[in-house]
Amino acid sequence: MIEHSLQAMARSLADREISSVELTQLYLDRIVRHNSGLNAFITVDPAASLAQARAADERLARGEGGPLTGIPIAHKDIFCAKDWLTTCGSKMLSNFVSPYDAAVISRFGEAGAVMLGKTNMDEFAMGSSNETSFYGPVRNPWDGSCVPGGSSGGSAAAVAARLAPAATGTDTGGSIRQPAALCNLSGLKPTYGVVSRYGMIAFASSLDQAGPLGRSAADCAILLNVMAGFDDRDSTSLDRQREDYCRELAAPAGNKPLAGLTIGLPEEFFGEGCSAEVTRLVEAAIAEYRKLGAETVAIRLPSMGLAVAAYYVIAPAEASSNLARFDGVRYGHRAADYRDLTDMYCKSRAQGFGAEVKRRILIGTYVLSHGYYDAYYLQAQRVRRLIARDFAEAFRQCDVILGPTSPSTAFKLGEKAADPVQMYLSDIYTIAVNLAGLPAISIPCGFASGLPAGLQLIGNYFSEARLLHAAHRYQQENPWHLQHPDGFA
Amino acid sequence: MSLTLEQVRRVAHLARIEISEVEAQHTLDRLNDIFVLIEAMQAVDTKGIEPMAHAQDVAQRLRADRVTESEPFAQRTAFQAIAPETEAGLYLVPKVIE
Numbered sequence: 001m002i003e004h005s006l007q008a009m010a011r012s013l014a015d016r017e018i019s020s021v022e023l024t025q026l027y028l029d030r031i032v033r034h035n036s037g038l039n040a041f042i043t044v045d046p047a048a049s050l051a052q053a054r055a056a057d058e059r060l061a062r063g064e065g066g067p068l069t070g071i072p073i074a075h076k077d078i079f080c081a082k083d084w085l086t087t088c089g090s091k092m093l094s095n096f097v098s099p100y101d102a103a104v105i106s107r108f109g110e111a112g113a114v115m116l117g118k119t120n121m122d123e124f125a126m127g128s129s130n131e132t133s134f135y136g137p138v139r140n141p142w143d144g145s146c147v148p149g150g151s152s153g154g155s156a157a158a159v160a161a162r163l164a165p166a167a168t169g170t171d172t173g174g175s176i177r178q179p180a181a182l183c184n185l186s187g188l189k190p191t192y193g194v195v196s197r198y199g200m201i202a203f204a205s206s207l208d209q210a211g212p213l214g215r216s217a218a219d220c221a222i223l224l225n226v227m228a229g230f231d232d233r234d235s236t237s238l239d240r241q242r243e244d245y246c247r248e249l250a251a252p253a254g255n256k257p258l259a260g261l262t263i264g265l266p267e268e269f270f271g272e273g274c275s276a277e278v279t280r281l282v283e284a285a286i287a288e289y290r291k292l293g294a295e296t297v298a299i300r301l302p303s304m305g306l307a308v309a310a311y312y313v314i315a316p317a318e319a320s321s322n323l324a325r326f327d328g329v330r331y332g333h334r335a336a337d338y339r340d341l342t343d344m345y346c347k348s349r350a351q352g353f354g355a356e357v358k359r360r361i362l363i364g365t366y367v368l369s370h371g372y373y374d375a376y377y378l379q380a381q382r383v384r385r386l387i388a389r390d391f392a393e394a395f396r397q398c399d400v401i402l403g404p405t406s407p408s409t410a411f412k413l414g415e416k417a418a419d420p421v422q423m424y425l426s427d428i429y430t431i432a433v434n435l436a437g438l439p440a441i442s443i444p445c446g447f448a449s450g451l452p453a454g455l456q457l458i459g460n461y462f463s464e465a466r467l468l469h470a471a472h473r474y475q476q477e478n479p480w481h482l483q484h485p486d487g488f489a
Numbered sequence: 490m491s492l493t494l495e496q497v498r499r500v501a502h503l504a505r506i507e508i509s510e511v512e513a514q515h516t517l518d519r520l521n522d523i524f525v526l527i528e529a530m531q532a533v534d535t536k537g538i539e540p541m542a543h544a545q546d547v548a549q550r551l552r553a554d555r556v557t558e559s560e561p562f563a564q565r566t567a568f569q570a571i572a573p574e575t576e577a578g579l580y581l582v583p584k585v586i587e
Contacts, residue, residue, distance in 0.1 A: 376527070
């Protein structure tokens with residue numbers, strides 16, 4: 001059952017081969033057995049999950065089930081969920097039981113999905129290894145001495161070890177795609193504005209976007225169908241015609257299912273900076289795409305080298321503003337002893353935030369402060385425009401852009417933890433996509449020394465269905481995604 | 490450029506984060522590493538380029554200024570149940586005005 005696709009799982013539930021209570025209990029048992037070694041979940045509440053499963057079973061018995069009714073889903077602990085501890089990986093929110101549901105949580109609830117638990121993550125989604133979490137690092141199921149990636153590291157580890165059939169994540173600079181690559185999963189960052197940010201704890205509001213982490217592109221399409229949609233409670237939610245992201249996946253695969261698709265290969269993604277083994281695997285995948293009928297064309301993204309620099313001005317600037325709300329007054333951590341109001345703020349925030357979050361707040365405060373705003377913040381926004389223009393120019397020549405997701409396979413726990421700059425550079429291929437607001441998916445493309453590598457497909461605005469189709473056709477012929485780590489029976 | 494210890498202390502105060510001398514020195518070193526990365530941007534000529542504040546060039550939606558919650562008092566109770574200190578529907582903080 002645990003290797004069933006979401007579609008097959010839904011069929012088993014609809015045919016009453018298994019009940020949602022049984023399926024949920026199966027995963028809860030797996031979490032008990034394996035989570036202590038992985039640390040993928042921060043909160044599990046079996047009673048709450050099983051109550052949802054019973055409701056789903058009633059709905060299924062009435063014949064009113066949908067594609068996710070009764071299926072357990074793990075949620076990144078960045079999504080507020082009513083009556084659930086919602087920590088965002090931080091001591092600051094270690095006592096925060098949310099009084100309301102995020103839009104993403106509501107939408108899964110309406111679909112009849114079961115909430116399986118809240119997954120570990122880098123504190124306030126600031127990190128690429130899950131090592132900044134107040135709740136401790138997550139281990140990569142493929143090699144326990146390695147990181148799972150971040151910031152959605154708990155979600156990725158949970159799905160990779162089959163402790164959940166699928167999970168949600170958020171992606172501000174690569175936080176869905178990079179852990180997907182490092183854990184042999186498929187992870188999609190939608191176009192900015194497609195999924196509501198309501199109730200999703202904000203890091204950098206102009207970049208944050210929620211998306212699915214699944215075992216296949218087909219599973220991601222089913223999840224996105226539930227997650228996407230207009231929400232008037234998020235002022236940046238886009239009011240668009242609903243679309244079915246699965247629509248292109250069911251068609252029978254011909255001999256050349258991707259005939260007519262032009263794939264752009266940016267030379268900036270294939271130079272130094274990417275490990276030889278990842279480059280080799282991505283190049284092998286390009287050959288497979290040609291066999292599927294796609295054409296390839298060399299393209300340039302000249303401003304790509306500036307993306308990390310611009311991002312580490314814009315994201316911290318927005319974070320310093322967003323995280324000002326954590327002041328020990330209305331919710332979250334308040335220091336026990338203080339002299340006056342200012343001292344209460346200063347001590348509550350010093351105690352509640354970890355080192356990386358403090359660093360980013362300080363960078364953000366600095367680049368927005370008097371005398372530095374133009375040189376840093378406005379310059380970064382101008383560079384952001386150049387990066388978006390590069391993509392717009394590239395999409396005149398190609399339909400999708402292909403390259404590595406991450407410059408290396410999973411690195412060792414502790415390897416980059418003391419050096420923020422090295423850590424930041426692990427998102428070198430993912431960050432530009434967030435700056436431009438484009439959709440992108442990471443899918444498995446093979447193994448190097450037993451560790452998975454991912455390739456990234458980037459599309460133009462609102463091309464999620466096309467990306468999912470291009471990913472799905474590759475997965476039908478190159479089933480790397482079906483491999484799973486040993487030791488999680 | 491590089492930051493000074495005094496700038497780190499000042500920014501920490503602006504951000505309302507208490508910082509010890511040891512932490513300030515350590516933070517200074519890390520921030521200077523990060524600013525080396527950021528400085529790469531300064532070499533680019535961006536004259537005439539419109540700053541891009543958001544991922545989509547669309548006007549932000551506005552809504553009417555009216556109460557939309559159906560049970561505002563029940564909601565206040567739920568929200569204040571998780572506050573460090575409240576009284577009579579108000580959030581309590583240390584005395585600000587003598």
